[in-house]
Amino acid sequence: MPSINNQRLIGAIMALGFAWxxxxxxxxxxxxxxYYVAFSLLFPAFSIVGVGMSFFPIDGEEMMKKFGVNKPQNFGQYPTIWKVIIIVSLVVGAINLYFISGYELW
Known part of the structure; x- marks a missing residue:
């Protein structure tokens, strides 16, 4: 698992790159x-995940103490804020896809 500062740097680069x-x-x-359906759904989601990485990096030592692993192995091991970030990012990606498609998804 990258250090907290590296996670923040990677998150900032992700947020800016995917927002662009x-x-x-x-x-x-x-x-x-x-438009590309997959890009329209995933790029805004990854941008929000990048913001999440910048502000809420995952502490590998805390994960080791709590679960015995240094990075999450499944969704249940993520901190609550990360569960919220992941769900919100997918919802925002779906909303972006809805609007970029001109209100016609199917």
Whole structure:
């Protein structure tokens, strides 16, 4: 598991990179009317996960004391704030997909 400072740096890079990619695909969708479903769903989600990594890095030592592993092995081992971040990021990704598709998903 990367150190807390490395997690924060990686999270900031992820947040900025995926936010840029999301805005790029929005511009492409508005300009040409085409969009990629997977990118429209996942890029905003990864951007929010990057923000979460920047503000709430996972402490490997705490995980080792609590579960005997230095990184989460399943969803139940994540801290509560990370469970919320993951769910919120997927919801935001779905909302982005809904709006970028012009309110037509199927």
């Amino acid at each position: 990619a999301t805005s790029y695909f929005w511009l492409q969708a508005l300009d040409t009317g085409t």
